[in-house]
Amino acid sequence: MQYRFSKNIENTPKSFIREILKLTQTPEIISFAGGLPNKKYFPVEEMREATNRVLSTGGDALQYSTTEGYLPLRQYISDRYKLRGLDIPVDEILIVSGSQQALDLIAKVFIDTDDSIIIEEPSYLGAIQAFTLFRPQFHAVKLEDDGVDTVALEETINRTKAKIFYTTPNFQNPTGLTYSLEKRIKTTDVLKRTETVFVEDDPYGELRFIGEHLPTLKSFAHDNGILLGSFSKVVAPGLRLGWVCANKIIMDKLVTAKQAADLHTNYFAQRVIHQYLTDNSIDTYIKKISDGYKGQRQAMVEALKKEMPAGIKFTEPEGGMFLWVTLPESCKAMDLFHIATKHKVAFVPGEPFYADGRSSNAMRLNYSCSDEETIRIGVKRLADAIKEYMG
Amino acid sequence: MQYRFSKNIENTPKSFIREILKLTQTPEIISFAGGLPNKKYFPVEEMREATNRVLSTGGDALQYSTTEGYLPLRQYISDRYKLRGLDIPVDEILIVSGSQQALDLIAKVFIDTDDSIIIEEPSYLGAIQAFTLFRPQFHAVKLEDDGVDTVALEETINRTKAKIFYTTPNFQNPTGLTYSLEKRIKTTDVLKRTETVFVEDDPYGELRFIGEHLPTLKSFAHDNGILLGSFSKVVAPGLRLGWVCANKIIMDKLVTAKQAADLHTNYFAQRVIHQYLTDNSIDTYIKKISDGYKGQRQAMVEALKKEMPAGIKFTEPEGGMFLWVTLPESCKAMDLFHIATKHKVAFVPGEPFYADGRSSNAMRLNYSCSDEETIRIGVKRLADAIKEYMG
Numbered sequence: 001m002q003y004r005f006s007k008n009i010e011n012t013p014k015s016f017i018r019e020i021l022k023l024t025q026t027p028e029i030i031s032f033a034g035g036l037p038n039k040k041y042f043p044v045e046e047m048r049e050a051t052n053r054v055l056s057t058g059g060d061a062l063q064y065s066t067t068e069g070y071l072p073l074r075q076y077i078s079d080r081y082k083l084r085g086l087d088i089p090v091d092e093i094l095i096v097s098g099s100q101q102a103l104d105l106i107a108k109v110f111i112d113t114d115d116s117i118i119i120e121e122p123s124y125l126g127a128i129q130a131f132t133l134f135r136p137q138f139h140a141v142k143l144e145d146d147g148v149d150t151v152a153l154e155e156t157i158n159r160t161k162a163k164i165f166y167t168t169p170n171f172q173n174p175t176g177l178t179y180s181l182e183k184r185i186k187t188t189d190v191l192k193r194t195e196t197v198f199v200e201d202d203p204y205g206e207l208r209f210i211g212e213h214l215p216t217l218k219s220f221a222h223d224n225g226i227l228l229g230s231f232s233k234v235v236a237p238g239l240r241l242g243w244v245c246a247n248k249i250i251m252d253k254l255v256t257a258k259q260a261a262d263l264h265t266n267y268f269a270q271r272v273i274h275q276y277l278t279d280n281s282i283d284t285y286i287k288k289i290s291d292g293y294k295g296q297r298q299a300m301v302e303a304l305k306k307e308m309p310a311g312i313k314f315t316e317p318e319g320g321m322f323l324w325v326t327l328p329e330s331c332k333a334m335d336l337f338h339i340a341t342k343h344k345v346a347f348v349p350g351e352p353f354y355a356d357g358r359s360s361n362a363m364r365l366n367y368s369c370s371d372e373e374t375i376r377i378g379v380k381r382l383a384d385a386i387k388e389y390m391g
Numbered sequence: 392m393q394y395r396f397s398k399n400i401e402n403t404p405k406s407f408i409r410e411i412l413k414l415t416q417t418p419e420i421i422s423f424a425g426g427l428p429n430k431k432y433f434p435v436e437e438m439r440e441a442t443n444r445v446l447s448t449g450g451d452a453l454q455y456s457t458t459e460g461y462l463p464l465r466q467y468i469s470d471r472y473k474l475r476g477l478d479i480p481v482d483e484i485l486i487v488s489g490s491q492q493a494l495d496l497i498a499k500v501f502i503d504t505d506d507s508i509i510i511e512e513p514s515y516l517g518a519i520q521a522f523t524l525f526r527p528q529f530h531a532v533k534l535e536d537d538g539v540d541t542v543a544l545e546e547t548i549n550r551t552k553a554k555i556f557y558t559t560p561n562f563q564n565p566t567g568l569t570y571s572l573e574k575r576i577k578t579t580d581v582l583k584r585t586e587t588v589f590v591e592d593d594p595y596g597e598l599r600f601i602g603e604h605l606p607t608l609k610s611f612a613h614d615n616g617i618l619l620g621s622f623s624k625v626v627a628p629g630l631r632l633g634w635v636c637a638n639k640i641i642m643d644k645l646v647t648a649k650q651a652a653d654l655h656t657n658y659f660a661q662r663v664i665h666q667y668l669t670d671n672s673i674d675t676y677i678k679k680i681s682d683g684y685k686g687q688r689q690a691m692v693e694a695l696k697k698e699m700p701a702g703i704k705f706t707e708p709e710g711g712m713f714l715w716v717t718l719p720e721s722c723k724a725m726d727l728f729h730i731a732t733k734h735k736v737a738f739v740p741g742e743p744f745y746a747d748g749r750s751s752n753a754m755r756l757n758y759s760c761s762d763e764e765t766i767r768i769g770v771k772r773l774a775d776a777i778k779e780y781m782g
Contacts (some may be wrong), residue, residue: 001586001614001615002586003588003640003641004501004554005500005501005644006499006500006501006502006503006506006525007503008439008499008500008502008503008525009499009501009647009648010643012647012648012651013647014646014647014650015647015650018458018650036455037454039449039450039451039453039454041451042450042453042454043448044446044449044453045446047446047453048443048446048447051439051442051446052439052443053440053444055435055436055439055442056439058430059430059431059433059435059627060430061629062430062433062438062627062628062629062630063427063428063433063627063628063629064432064623064629064775065429065629067409076604084743088497097488097653097656097657098654100651100652100654101652101653102655104651104652104653108397108399108400108524109397109400110395110396110397110400111394111397112397112398112399113504115397126651126654129651130651130652132651133499133648134397134399135649139677179774194424195392195393197394209686209754223392224392232455236450236453236454236659237453238452238453238454238455238456238657238658238659239456239657239658239659240488240653240654240655240656240657240658248528249394250394253400253461255394255405256399256400256403256405256406257403257405257524259405259409259520260403260491260495260520260521260523260524261491261492261495261497261518261521261652262488262489262492262631263489263491263631264515264631265488265631266488266629266630266631266657266660267630267631268627268629269630269657270661277458280609299544322644349484361451387717
């Protein structure tokens with residue numbers, strides 16, 4: 001029979017990365033294409049103990065719960081922000097099924113078809129996908145080394161009347177770039193002046209291994225900012241636990257959307273992670289991951305410096321899981337991708353990080369999932385592929 | 392500052408039940424307003440053992456996973472349907488974060504603003520809420536004692552070109568009504584003839600305690616039907632685990648929507664429930680719950696027969712968690728609600744189960760969460776309230 005699907009879904013492409021990962025899942029390929037945290041750091045035994053403690057008190061953790069989420073977990077998040085000097089009351093925190101769900105809820109709450117929204121260029125492809133389902137007009141503003149181009153941002157807001165600016169100020173996926181303090185202030189000045197809501201996606205913020213933590217954009221513009229956080233990169237992604245911070249007027253809408261979406265986030269997982277966070281030092285654990293990732297990042301940066309031919313640029317991230325390699329302008333990362341798989345190395349070509357799907361001369365490399373020796377071998381293979389491609 | 396929310400969200404009401412439950416959460420009120428499974432039946436110790444087994448093999452269960460869901464869990468669901476004579480291949484099963492999420496994904500895949508959809512009258516309020524976010528035109532077709540009015544269904548489909556018919560054939564929430572075999576055949580004949588997609592929501596199907604299991608609508612019209620299932624009522628709702636069965640063309644779209652919504656459902660919970668299902672007999676467990684609910688249902692039906700004044704009708708469900716009480720036409724259940732709370736008993740007035748929010752002379756009573764003695768006392772209080780209201 002013939003199905004009559006919505007324009008919303010017909011308009012939404014499948015995940016590009018998902019398709020690409022299928023091509024690279026053979027053991028002989030060294031893949032920098034993934035985006036996973038490193039499994040070897042997961043606190044498995046601690047989570048097992050936390051689960052036993054939660055279930056030893058009866059079946060409460062298996063029952064339906066509130067849409068907003070487990071109150072002590074929200075309190076924990078609020079307290080942790082306070083340590084960083086950010087005041088987020090508990091009732092401005094909503095637990096969601098990973099940050100990805102926050103993007104879906106925000107899209108529901110703000111976007112009607114053809115509304116304008118602004119993203120960084122390049123931007124996180126999961127956000128592009130979540131927003132695309134609601135058919136906005138995307139406007140991209142270039143990311144400079146120290147954050148978004150604020151002159152272009154203000155011009156674009158004024159021209160398009162955009163409802164939302166979506167940003168990842170810390171160790172952005174895909175570029176690894178971080179906003180400077182000055183750029184944070186300039187950006188929020190623009191957003192306040194133009195009364196624009198911004199979505200500050202911060203899944204990697206805790207994973208800083210070079211330099212000092214910088215204040216969130218939200219701390220400069222509380223009522224404009226929707227701040228997203230996640231336990232996926234600092235505890236375990238399989239639990240799908242994230243959160244949204246927004247002021248009460250926005251929160252009221254988000255809660256309605258959340259309830260329609262899935263009633264509430266897995267309560268068992270909320271209870272288990274809260275028990276884990278109560279019984280263990282998250283800072284000790286974060287230090288362990290950060291130390292590991294820092295070594296892997298160093299290995300990748302050094303290998304790139306050593307192996308890459310002239311004309312290749314790359315970012316040197318201060319945290320997070322990714323860096324961004326830019327080929328000369330005439331190159332196409334997608335063409336290189338096919339040569340690279342012959343050299344048994346994989347990456348994500350830049351295309352999916354642009355809302356218009358343009359062809360790109362850049363690529364994303366992940367360093368969180370490979371050990372240092374593998375990184376060195378993989379970068380060597382990548383350099384060989386680039387040399388072959390550039391002739 | 393002024394926020395510019397979407398028309399989608401401005402159009403979506405908060406959950407009525409949620410607001411009402413706040414009024415009834417004092418210990419002296421006997422509440423038939425909830426919709427929770429009975430916590431005393433949760434397999435807490437078995438779940439603890441399952442978790443320990445899953446985490447004893449390492450951290451795999453804490454990592455990101457596939458959008459479609461854990462393959463052995465999907466296989467389990469497929470095998471279980473096979474025992475009932477229904478052939479659903481594994482690749483036509485998607486794990487979702489509770490059936491509620493299935494409704495959200497289906498809305499995304501089928502509904503553009505002003506598309507027509509058909510619901511039963513009355514219908515499940517969670518479905519009305521999920522669909523409302525996408526601003527369809529709702530058309531309601533009356534539910535008769537043995538299922539939907541099929542003549543009106545066909546006329547409505549032809550008149551409105553509706554894209555979807557949403558139905559709960561087993562022990563419907565809110566009415567407790569069940570489609571007869573004859574009505575299942577007649578209904579699917581209409582849906583096939585008119586090439587209409589239907590959503591068959593079946594969270595309670597396993598909880599039949601009177602009569603024989605009847606075939607799903609999907610078994611009569613495979614390509615038209617999207618069948619939803621859930622572990623919330625037969626294992627534990629806190630895990631937020633449900634599934635969708637749809638043919639490959641529809642599944643492809645649902646997977647894209649699922650990925651944009653939350654990447655995938657909590658993988659840890661999927662692994663734990665699969666371990667639980669592997670190590671325990673779900674049938675033994677379902678029998679335990681069903682026996683308990685059957686006694687509670689009997690207690691409620693008998694108390695209603697004994698206590699209710701003339702002119703009050705009620706359904707006698709063969710399974711599930713709810714029954715439906717209808718007052719004389721001139722009555723308003725919402726007015727009765729306020730009198731009932733004075734008599735220390737609560738229920739859900741019919742309003743939220745109608746897409747047009749009309750005032751209703753009916754109410755939903757839940758029997759799964761109260762013991763038999765409490766049910767008898769509560770029904771007596773309700774009868775007193777009705778007598779006071781009807782003067």
